[in-house]
Amino acid sequence: xxxxxxxxxxxxxxxxxxxxxxRPLRPALPFIRRPGYNTRLMIRMILxxxxxxxIESDGSGAAAFERVFRSLFKIHGAAAKLDFRGNTDRGILRxxxxxxxxxxxxxxxxxxxxxxxxxxxxxxxxxxxRTLPGIRRLLRELAEFRRPVxxxxxxxxxxxxxxxxxxx
Numbered sequence: 001x002x003x004x005x006x007x008x009x010x011x012x013x014x015x016x017x018x019x020x021x022x023r024p025l026r027p028a029l030p031f032i033r034r035p036g037y038n039t040r041l042m043i044r045m046i047l048x049x050x051x052x053x054x055i056e057s058d059g060s061g062a063a064a065f066e067r068v069f070r071s072l073f074k075i076h077g078a079a080a081k082l083d084f085r086g087n088t089d090r091g092i093l094r095x096x097x098x099x100x101x102x103x104x105x106x107x108x109x110x111x112x113x114x115x116x117x118x119x120x121x122x123x124x125x126x127x128x129x130r131t132l133p134g135i136r137r138l139l140r141e142l143a144e145f146r147r148p149v150x151x152x153x154x155x156x157x158x159x160x161x162x163x164x165x166x167x168x
Contacts, residue, residue, distance in 0.1 A: 046142065047154035050165050057129040057165060061157075064119035065092065072115055075100055088156030089116075117160045129168040 048054050051061065066079035078100065082092055093112055097104040142149045155162055 045150040058127040060123040067119040068115045089158045
């Protein structure tokens with residue numbers, strides 16, 4: 001069994017690796033082809049987040065939130081008080097509504113989303129965004145697997161916001 005205190009897998013723990021994997025655990029693909037590792041390991045599906053995993057948007061998402069808060073709700077500096085890490089866009093927005101005693105109605109969500117995608121696209125053009133190093137190579141390697149690897153997005157971004165970020 002995996003021992004949490006060790007923070008590493010050991011051969012006796014799962015029987016799938018022939019030697020220790022040092023901390024921090026290495027990404028999935030690099031160790032598959034290394035000598036000494038079980039090359040029969042099968043990857044069937046990979047799910048990606050967008051921000052900080054596939055791309056770097058230089059804070060465009062948070063800046064777009066701030067611009068919408070100012071333009072639609074006349075509240076300044078609100079984005080600085082929100083925690084964007086590990087939260088969905090809808091969850092972040094719900095927290096904003098609660099903090100400022102605004103109705104978390106579907107109408108307010110829709111108003112926000114319409115303005116957000118406008119600002120997001122504009123800020124990504126201004127600030128630039130980039131694919132993180134190694135991502136293109138990783139996607140090519142996944143495509144080369146003998147058996148197809150399903151890949152998908154597991155993100156908290158609203159759909160159109162995710163599409164805009166990935167187009168950059």
